Amino acid sequence: MGTKNRNALALGIIAIGTVSLAGLGIYASNSKANPAPKTEQTASQNKPDIKVDVQSDDERDQTTTITPEFVGDDLKFNKEKKTPPAGVEPMAWTVDQYLRTLNAVPKEAHVLSCTVDNSIATVDFSKEIEAGYGSTDEQTLVNGVLTVMSQFNGVQAVKFTVEGKAIETFGNIDLTEPQRVLKMSDN
């Protein structure tokens, strides 16, 4: 085998490896790409939508992820800037990051989609989110999502849904109406 052929083979392996790692990265991030409404999904749309993003981490917009902490009686959030993985929807990814900091939220629970219409964001969760919460855990879940969503331009309020359906509550708090976002600076 000549040198040219060996280089071509090496480049091929690197290319395959790069695409594989990109796919692995998306899988590992547990994010849901392409937040299309469930009712419009087809069998082909349910396949993983893996894209190779040509943007570097620096070129993509960063989002602020948060971690809850109680300071005395008050719920506060520690903040950290992060770049969502390539090919994922930033709002859904950032809310998912927050869910992973909550012990009461099952690991299987995740965001199905985040859509914004007329300044109201609808955050649609998978059914596992309905796990049963005490008031303080529910406060942490809901207020955290409202805080996360405040960073996205144009989002004034959040409506919580589960598998496309409106919900009354996660256990205690009245969620029948869209809830005003909570400013990052206030928490």
Add this chain to the structure above:
Amino acid sequence: MTSVMKRWIACLAPWMVLASAATAAKLEPVSVQLTYNTPSATEAYRVGDQCYITPKLAKEWDWNVSILGQEMQIATEGRLFRVPTLREEGKFLMSLTEAARYLGAIAEWDGNTYRVLGRIRNVEITSAGLQVDSTIKIKPRFFRLASPDRYIIDFLGGRMDVPDDLEIPAWWRVGQYDPNTARIVLEHPAAVAIPAGKVEQTRQFILPLPAIARTAPDKVTGIITPVVDANVKVVPPSMTLALPEVANDHNGGTLLTIKASTKLEQPPAIQYISPTQLQVSMPKAAFKEMVSQNMGDSRWVNSFSTSTDGANAILTIQTKRALAFSASTNGNLINIRLTVPSSSGTLNGKVIVIDPGHGGKDGGAHSNGVSEKNLTLKISQEVRDILSGTGASVIMTRDTDVYPSLTARAQIANDSKAAVFVSIHINSINKDNSRSGGMTFYHMQDPEDRLLAECIQSEIAKVSGIPDLGTWSDRRIYQSGFSVLRNSTVPSVLIEMGFINHKNDRAQMTQKDFANRVAKAIVKGIQIFLGEQ
């Protein structure tokens, strides 16, 4: 494969660091005061809502401490118990919060100071004289005042919730003088004859009384001048306040007014000390006179006293029954409206709606195999049984493991025109064992809900064995509040008994007699709200 594993580790490492940081305790240096002892600005730390101290500080308080495995054994106040320890930031600490709980003491945060006080649980006149019992040692301090003659006993490091069944002569006054001092005042001409008692700190204080001191004086009048704590920094007031006057007094309540020397920017802060004792605080103000006196012919106000904490004018109002309150300002006039709840009288014949939280598909909070929906149903059924014995008509929003919607629960209370709606819950928080305590929520700033919460929570705190976190507006944790409170049009509260994922709270809540203990307290709280007790 090795390369992929390294990549995974590289990918996960920051999260592992974050997770580790999130679970690590964060020490915040604080000041701590144990009853009458001088506050210590060192050796104490705040971790979440708990206070931890060094064993060195405990020894300075003459506590006998010894390490047993992961716990600290403490011998003090005639008790022997163990509390959790914490090794963090190179320090070895023990939980003062847990120690206070074992001792039955009152423990509270006041800014950056953690205060542990003796709970004065008994004041009575016996054949031996005046007897005062506290859960931990308090320090008596005596002094006399003339014109008229009064004998004053302060209990440093004591907290007194005046018992409803207190049986002492009418010319004795008892109450809380400041957050760290309980006070008894004998307003009687024979006061000067009382010998000075022992001044050592004690859990049981007995003061021999001359026979004449048990006889009613012809006339009880005069002024009691509170003693200003020498340690309090005095800030010059920007306005002076006249004594409160009764502007309106009728079956539905009393309107008190206070004239200020200048226009007021905001109404005063008011809080309950107990359901029948209110504390009004006005910043940067001082009353013209420091008095403690009866309220004349008011139907609902027994007496009031004026004092200062150095920066605020303090008005303490003792009412004849539990009253709702609201405050407003009009120019230089402060209006304090005290209102009899719309539901009053005896439980007999009244409709009470009890709501066991969650149920069916919604298990609520859960930890270590214990489920909120089961605990709330058990407590609710106990409440139902006790209420039924009083002649009340009890409606349960659920009596089995089913899930009524939250709006349906509130609708049951509204449709039945219930006198009271009580929703019973158990709390949980993100980090296990990080928080302990029970609280009762009311909706937004609703005065009647707040009163009902105060009546019930103050009774639960006496029997639950779980730290008392007080009453909270639901606005404090969430902008739209609890659904069942928001949608209810009758006096309603939501009780959080304790944290299911705190081992001590859970241990209390799973005791056999817990449901019965707190159920009795809830019923008693409702009776206090109705004015039956």
